[in-house]
Amino acid sequence: MEKTEKQKTAVVTGATSGIGLAIASELAAKGINVIGIGRDSELCKKVKNNIESLYGDVRIEYLTADLSKLSHIRQLSSNIKNMANSEDDKSIDILINNAATVSSWFVGTEDGLELQFAVNHLAPFLLTHELLPLLAACSQGRVITVSSSSHYRTRIRWNDILMRKNYNCLKAYKQSKLANVLFTAELNRRSESNMNLIALAADPGLVNTNIGLKGTSGIVRWVWKKRSKKGVNPKKAAQSIVYLALTPDINRFNEIYWKDCKPKRPGRYAQKEDNASKLWKISEKMCGIKSADYGL
Amino acid sequence: MKSFVCITGATGGLGKAFAVECASRGWNLFLTDLSGKNLENLSRGLASTYDIEALYYPCDLANDGSQKDFFAYIQKEKLEFDILINVAGLDFEGFFTERTPQQIRTITRVNIEGNLEMTYAILKARDKEKPFRIINVSSLAAFYPMPIKAMYSASKRFLLNFSMALREELRPAGVTVTALCPAGMPTTEGCRQSIESQGFAGRLTTKNVGYVASKTIDHALKGHAVYIPGLLNRMLRFVGFMFPSGLLARAICERWKSTRKRKEAIL
Ligand SMILES: NC(=O)c1ccc[n+]([C@@H]2O[C@H](COP(=O)([O-])OP(=O)(O)OC[C@H]3O[C@@H](n4cnc5c(N)ncnc54)[C@H](OP(=O)(O)O)[C@@H]3O)[C@@H](O)[C@H]2O)c1
Numbered sequence: 001m002e003k004t005e006k007q008k009t010a011v012v013t014g015a016t017s018g019i020g021l022a023i024a025s026e027l028a029a030k031g032i033n034v035i036g037i038g039r040d041s042e043l044c045k046k047v048k049n050n051i052e053s054l055y056g057d058v059r060i061e062y063l064t065a066d067l068s069k070l071s072h073i074r075q076l077s078s079n080i081k082n083m084a085n086s087e088d089d090k091s092i093d094i095l096i097n098n099a100a101t102v103s104s105w106f107v108g109t110e111d112g113l114e115l116q117f118a119v120n121h122l123a124p125f126l127l128t129h130e131l132l133p134l135l136a137a138c139s140q141g142r143v144i145t146v147s148s149s150s151h152y153r154t155r156i157r158w159n160d161i162l163m164r165k166n167y168n169c170l171k172a173y174k175q176s177k178l179a180n181v182l183f184t185a186e187l188n189r190r191s192e193s194n195m196n197l198i199a200l201a202a203d204p205g206l207v208n209t210n211i212g213l214k215g216t217s218g219i220v221r222w223v224w225k226k227r228s229k230k231g232v233n234p235k236k237a238a239q240s241i242v243y244l245a246l247t248p249d250i251n252r253f254n255e256i257y258w259k260d261c262k263p264k265r266p267g268r269y270a271q272k273e274d275n276a277s278k279l280w281k282i283s284e285k286m287c288g289i290k291s292a293d294y295g296l
Numbered sequence: 297m298k299s300f301v302c303i304t305g306a307t308g309g310l311g312k313a314f315a316v317e318c319a320s321r322g323w324n325l326f327l328t329d330l331s332g333k334n335l336e337n338l339s340r341g342l343a344s345t346y347d348i349e350a351l352y353y354p355c356d357l358a359n360d361g362s363q364k365d366f367f368a369y370i371q372k373e374k375l376e377f378d379i380l381i382n383v384a385g386l387d388f389e390g391f392f393t394e395r396t397p398q399q400i401r402t403i404t405r406v407n408i409e410g411n412l413e414m415t416y417a418i419l420k421a422r423d424k425e426k427p428f429r430i431i432n433v434s435s436l437a438a439f440y441p442m443p444i445k446a447m448y449s450a451s452k453r454f455l456l457n458f459s460m461a462l463r464e465e466l467r468p469a470g471v472t473v474t475a476l477c478p479a480g481m482p483t484t485e486g487c488r489q490s491i492e493s494q495g496f497a498g499r500l501t502t503k504n505v506g507y508v509a510s511k512t513i514d515h516a517l518k519g520h521a522v523y524i525p526g527l528l529n530r531m532l533r534f535v536g537f538m539f540p541s542g543l544l545a546r547a548i549c550e551r552w553k554s555t556r557k558r559k560e561a562i563l
Pocket of ligand 1: 100101
C-alpha cells in the first residue's frame with residue numbers, strides 16, 4: 001500500500017542553502033517529515049526557524065555533519081537511525097544526496113582523500129549504504145543523487161582518481177558529477193534482485209546558487225559570479241527534484257537520469273557498466289566497507 | 297621482515313600527501329603527528345584504500361616525555377624502517393620580538409631538535425637489508441635570510457646544511473639524504489590566504505602538494521641531495537647566490553611589509 005505523503009520521511013543533505021534548502025522546504029510544506037543535513041549548526045538552527053515561520057506547522061529537524069569526513073558520515077548515519085527508530089514506522093522513504101562542493105585548490109581530507117571526490121561522490125556512496133536498512137524497510141525506497149550536466153564529456157581518471165598530481169577544479173567537479181550517475185546506475189543493478197529501491201540521478205540545470213563562490217578564488221569564482229545569474233532560482237530547480245521524490249512508479253522504463261521532470265539520456269561514459277562497477281569497487285575500498293555486508 | 301616508512305607531521309597537508317603517495321606505491325606506513333584521532337582516520341583510510349599496513353603513534357615532538365614513549369613503542373614493536381620523511385615543522389610568522397619565549401622554544405624544539413632526534417632513532421631501527429632514504433622538509437626560505445620568518449628560515453637552513461653533510465657521512469652505509477625545499481603550498485586555509493595575498497607571484501611559485509610529494513620520492517630514490525619543486529623556484533634559489541645576503545634580506549622585508557599591508561586591507 002502506498003503511503004500518504006504525511007507518512008513519509010525524507011533525508012536531504014546540503015539542506016542549508018541553494019537547491020537543498022529549497023528541496024527541504026518544499027518537502028516539509030507538503031507535510032513530509034524532513035531530516036535536513038547541514039555542516040554548520042548555527043546555520044541549521046536559523047534555517048529551521050525560517051522554514052517553520054514560513055510554512056507553519058511542518059515537521060523538520062536538522063542534523064550536522066561534515067560530509068568530507070567518513071567518520072562524520074558514520075556518526076550522522078547512526079544519529080539518523082536513532083531519529084527514525086523513534087518514529088512509528090521506522091523507515092526512510094527518500095534520501096536526497098544533494099550536498100556538493102567546489103574547490104579551487106586540492107584539499108586533502110582527514111581520510112587521505114580529495115575534498116570534491118569525498119563530498120560529492122563518496123559521501124552519497126557511504127550514506128546510502130548506511131541508510132539502506134531504513135530505505136529497504138519501506139515499500140519503495142528512493143535514492144536521488146543530484147548530478148549535473150557537467151557529467152557529460154568527461155571521464156574517470158583511473159590512475160589518479162583523486163587528481164593528486166594534476167588537480168584541476170573543474171575537471172575534479174566534472175568527474176565527481178559523472179561518479180554520481182555511475183553510482184546511481186550501479187545501485188539500481190545491485191539492488192534490483194533483492195530490494196525494492198529506486199535510484200535516480202537528477203540534473204537541476206543551471207541554478208542561481210553560491211556553489212561556485214564558497215571554496216574558490218580567481219577565475220573560477222569570477223566566472224561563476226557571472227554565469228550563475230543566468231540560472232533559474234533554486235525553488236524552481238527543487239520542484240523537479242521533489243517530483244522525482246514523490247511520483248509513484250517513476251522509473252517504469254528504467255530511466256535513471258532526469259531533467260525538468262523528464263528522463264534524459266546520460267553521457268555515454270556514464271552508461272558503461274564496467275565503468276560503474278569499477279568505480280563502485282574503488283569506492284568500497286575508500287570507504288572501508290563491503291557492499292555485500294549491506295545486502296548489495 | 298616487513299619494513300615501514302616513517303612520516304612525521306603526517307596529518308598536515310604535505311605530510312598527508314607523502315602518506316598517500318607512499319601508500320599508493322604499496323609501502324607500509326608508520327605515521328606520527330600530534331593528534332591520535334587524526335592519525336587513526338588517516339591510517340584507516342589508507343590501509344583500506346591501498347591494501348597496505350598503516351600503523352601510527354601520536355607524539356608531540358616538543359615534549360620529551362611524549363618522544364620517549366614514541367621511541368619505546370618502536371622498540372617494543374620491533375619496527376624496522378627503510379624510509380624516514382621528516383615533515384613536522386612549524387612557523388610563527390611575524391617579528392621576532394613579538395614572539396613569546398614559549399614560541400621561540402617550540403620552533404627550535406620541533407624544527408631542529410625534533411628532526412635530529414627522530415633521524416637518530418629511526419636510523420638505529422633501520423632495515424639493514426635495504427637502502428635507507430631520509431627526506432627532510434626544508435624550504436625555499438633556507439636559501440636566504442628571511443625577515444619576519446627569521447627563526448623559521450634559519451631553522452630550515454639548519455636542516456639543509458645538516459642534510460647535505462649527513463648525506464656524505466652516511467653515503468658508505470647505503471643511506472641517502474634528500475632535502476626538499478618547496479615554496480608555499482596551498483595546504484591550509486592560512487597558507488591559501490597568504491598565497492592569494494601575494495597575488496600572481498604567489499600563485500606562480502605554488503605547486504600541488506600531491507605532485508610535490510610524488511616527485512620528491514622519485515628524487516629521494518635516485519639519491520639526489522636537494523629538490524626544489526618548480527622551475528621558477530629553482531631560479532629563485534640562484535638569486536640567493538647572485539646578490540649579497542644583506543641586500544636580499546632588506547628587499548624581502550620590504551616585500552613582506554607591503555603584502556602584509558595588502559592582506560590587512562583585504563581583511
Ligand atoms: N547550481 C547549479 O547550477 C547546479 C547545476 C548542476 C548541479 N548542481 C548540483 O546541485 C547540488 C546543490 O548545489 P547548489 O547549487 O544548491 O549549491 P550550494 O548552495 O552551495 O549547496 C551545497 C550544499 O552542500 C553543503 N555542503 C558543502 N560541503 C559540505 C560538507 N563538507 N559537509 C556538509 N555539507 C556540505 C552546503 O552547506 P552550506 O549551506 O553550509 O554551505 C550546501 O548546503 C549539488 O550537488 C550541485 O552539484 C548545481
